[in-house]
Amino acid sequence: MNKVKIKEIFKSIQGEGPYVGYQQLFVRFCNCNLKCNYCDTEFASDSDFEEYDYCKLADIVNRCENIHSVSLTGGEPLLSADFLKDFLPLVNKKIYLETNATLADKFLLVKPFIDIVSADIKLESATGIKGSYKFHDKFFEAVNGVETFAKIVFNDRISDEEVDNCCNLAKKYNIELILQPEMNGEVLTVSPEFAAKILNKFLLQYENVRLIPQVHKFLDLR
Numbered sequence: 001m002n003k004v005k006i007k008e009i010f011k012s013i014q015g016e017g018p019y020v021g022y023q024q025l026f027v028r029f030c031n032c033n034l035k036c037n038y039c040d041t042e043f044a045s046d047s048d049f050e051e052y053d054y055c056k057l058a059d060i061v062n063r064c065e066n067i068h069s070v071s072l073t074g075g076e077p078l079l080s081a082d083f084l085k086d087f088l089p090l091v092n093k094k095i096y097l098e099t100n101a102t103l104a105d106k107f108l109l110v111k112p113f114i115d116i117v118s119a120d121i122k123l124e125s126a127t128g129i130k131g132s133y134k135f136h137d138k139f140f141e142a143v144n145g146v147e148t149f150a151k152i153v154f155n156d157r158i159s160d161e162e163v164d165n166c167c168n169l170a171k172k173y174n175i176e177l178i179l180q181p182e183m184n185g186e187v188l189t190v191s192p193e194f195a196a197k198i199l200n201k202f203l204l205q206y207e208n209v210r211l212i213p214q215v216h217k218f219l220d221l222r
Helices: 052-062 077-090 106-115 134-140 160-173 191-204
Strands: 005-014 023-029 050-053 069-073 095-097 115-122 146-155 177-179 209-211
Touching: 005 052, 005 077, 023 052, 023 077, 050 052, 052 077, 069 077, 077 095, 077 106, 095 106, 106 134, 115 134, 134 160, 146 160, 160 177, 160 191, 177 191, 191 209
Parallel strands: 023 069, 069 095, 095 115, 115 146, 146 177, 177 209
Antiparallel strands: 005 023, 005 050
16 A cells, blocks of 8 residues: 655644634645755754654544644645555544645646645745746646645845746736745744845735745744
8 A cells, every 4th residue: 555754743733825824734745845044943854753654644633623624734744645645534634734736747647626725836946946947837727726825935145036936926827925034043034124125025026925924933833
């Protein structure tokens, strides 16, 4: 039977984006196809993981009560798309996918089972990753018809060209943008004034933009 490596399963409060404050069951998948400069999440599969088949994992998820949805997070959950297409039909909860928005073909394998997509737009100035826009463009085309918003982690190196590119993607696919200042532990790496300035730069080009920091860090939650 198809199995997957899971780093951890836990119940907590969603701390990012428009669903901030909702209680979710987080299922953290191992491994990622990217390596962002600011990543502070332990998802390597070389130690401290547990393997699940889709029936066992579905049983754990379905028994969880008092949650808004199940957050598939990582790492990058879509690396396990072959597992997910067997697992998700067995789940009786709303599915919230957290993804780096670079694996459009993998997403199409599980699209019928996803209720909400929390997608990243990776800025080179923040992540060190080059050329992500072409993958994001293909991904946002693939998610058409599924509720989707995009998170943009930024720091003081964000460029006007990056602002333009993000707004163009958002306009093309009519998606909400969530600006998320990069954090160092529990501390913002930019001033509130700078964050407000960047928000206004976005709003000059696109109306559906919000500035929301990582609230769970201020609350000292996972």
